[in-house]
Amino acid sequence: MPKVLITPKSFANYKASVYPLIIEQGYDIIENNLGRTMTEAEIVEQAREGVVGIIIGVDPLPAEVLAQCKDLRAVSKYGMGMDNIDQDKAKELGIQLRNAAGSNHISVAEHAIGLLFALARNIPHIVASVKQGHWERSMGIELTGKTIGVIGGGQIGREVALRAKGIGMQPVIYDPFLRDDSFLEANGMGRIHQLELLLEQADVVSLHLPYTPQTKHLINEETLARMKSSALLINTSRGELVDEDALYAALTSGGIAGAAQDVFSVEPPEAGHQLLQLDRFLLTSHTGAFTKEAVARMATLSTQNLLDMLNAPTEQKA
Incomplete structure (x- = not known):
């Protein structure tokens, strides 16, 4: 069964409302249970094979990580800024990207x-x-x-x-x-x-x-x-x-x-x-978007964005 990797630590607070949306579409969920931001090596270990989508927080997705995620088709940002993602490499590989604009x-x-x-x-x-x-x-x-x-x-x-x-x-x-x-x-x-x-x-x-x-x-x-x-x-x-x-x-x-x-x-x-x-x-500790309201919106929107991208026709990855 294809899998979705979810890296933001606070995302699990909203699993009751958003996880069913992912599961009913036929995806298994891999959670970040480390209590911290994932490293590049940890992302590759989890997403090297079988992971078709990632909901990413501030965790790093440089070119070398994206290249090793063989089945990855879509990355949904849990937030706005996407400077932690190599967007040029994603485009080269045919990986769709979308952020949670308007959520925080x-x-x-x-x-x-x-x-x-x-x-x-x-x-x-x-x-x-x-x-x-x-x-x-x-x-x-x-x-x-x-x-x-x-x-x-x-x-x-x-x-x-x-x-x-x-x-x-x-x-x-x-x-x-x-x-x-x-x-x-x-x-x-x-x-x-x-x-x-x-x-x-x-x-x-x-x-x-x-x-x-x-x-x-x-x-x-x-x-x-x-x-x-x-x-x-x-x-x-x-x-x-x-x-x-x-x-x-x-x-x-x-x-x-x-x-x-x-x-x-x-x-x-x-x-x-x-x-x-x-x-x-x-x-302060990068807490500007960390309110109950914004986190709830980001969880919902980033999930919907990911599912929309996965359900849309895409070109074959390079």
């Missing part, structure tokens, strides 16, 4: 705004201080009236802009691939066509774009130098978008006022990483 954009946007409030009002530092028996105040800043530069005008970036506008901020969006200004016009938002101008004008810069060779280290020594010394940086996209050494230098020199991320270049970061020693750097 609300949760990630809310997390981005939450990180912004935490950073603007020094909330983590104050809470930790009070729990240690202190009763000291730490001056924050108001967000009302501030300009938030949203880099990336996709679903998440738009939701962040809407929420920022709702709390009295002035959103501007930079996205060279945005072809339709109707969203901006309908919501009274501005657009900037040059990244340099956005960085120079924004009080807050929020990143909402995929990781590609072109976006690697988009935030670097040069771009950080263009930002206001009072500016805050929010990153809920991918850790590789930010040059972490350059960010550390900017934070310790006063180049920018603070940064908060839900992502890191290596997750989890190594113990004692220099950025983790800074009060003005906040890091």
Whole structure:
């Protein structure tokens, strides 16, 4: 019987509703029971033969793994970003790909705004201080009236802009691939066509774009130098978008006022990483999409996407 490999750790929480959909289509299910992200070798061990579909989380699917999955016909992403999958190799092999678009954009946007409030009002530092028996105040800043530069005008970036506008901020969006200004016009938002101008004008810069060779280290020594010394940086996209050494230098020199991320270049970061020693750097554990509502939507949509792909006529694999 053909098999489906399911790698996301949280997927099993919704097995009662989605597993029957897979089983009734005639597929056996292989679960990731490791309690962690699977390695390349572990994926190959499970999917080398007989696995026709994979529902993948953040686990790696590079070219060499895809090439060894002899019967694989479809990969469904449990989430949005597909930078952990070699999409060119998948296309070469005739493996269909689809992500769970529209399932987690609300949760990630809310997390981005939450990180912004935490950073603007020094909330983590104050809470930790009070729990240690202190009763000291730490001056924050108001967000009302501030300009938030949203880099990336996709679903998440738009939701962040809407929420920022709702709390009295002035959103501007930079996205060279945005072809339709109707969203901006309908919501009274501005657009900037040059990244340099956005960085120079924004009080807050929020990143909402995929990781590609072109976006690697988009935030670097040069771009950080263009930002206001009072500016805050929010990153809920991918850790590789930010040059972490350059960010550390900017934070310790006063180049920018603070940064908060839900992502890191290596997750989890190594113990004692220099950025983790800074009060003005906040890091959460890639939890932006990890809400009950988003996870339920991702489980349902990624399952349906996989079954749709497996049931569709496909070309013979190379």
